[in-house]
Amino acid sequence: MHPAPTPSKALIRQPALCNWLDLSRSGLDKLRKKDPTFPKPLKDGDSRQAAAFYVVAEVEAWLQAKIAKRDEAA
Template structure:
């Protein structure tokens, strides 16, 4: 994953750019969304199935921060249990 400084300054990011930012394929993103119900929902540009999907950059960043915080908490909890 790239640092947030490389994110576009606009509020929305298209699905292909999101895949590139998260370093996943389209199918990898689909699996991530299916596995993790907390992943931000896209905003579709129309009703057609092929309509472009956009994601709110701030929501994706918040999701990433929550994942990082959960990881750090799990690591801290496991290291505390090992020292007791």
């Protein structure tokens, strides 16, 4: 059985993204600061504690670009 396709505008919460990328929260923060091409989060409110969501399609596109760049260098 094949998994259902991910909708292109699906959102993922920051903790789930950390799990997916195998990063700690601070590791994700460092990645965001170091790589300006990393997708920006959507905040669910103005407070600092508001949940942060990422667009799955943007993260997947970022990953594909990183893989393509790696493959070009090889």
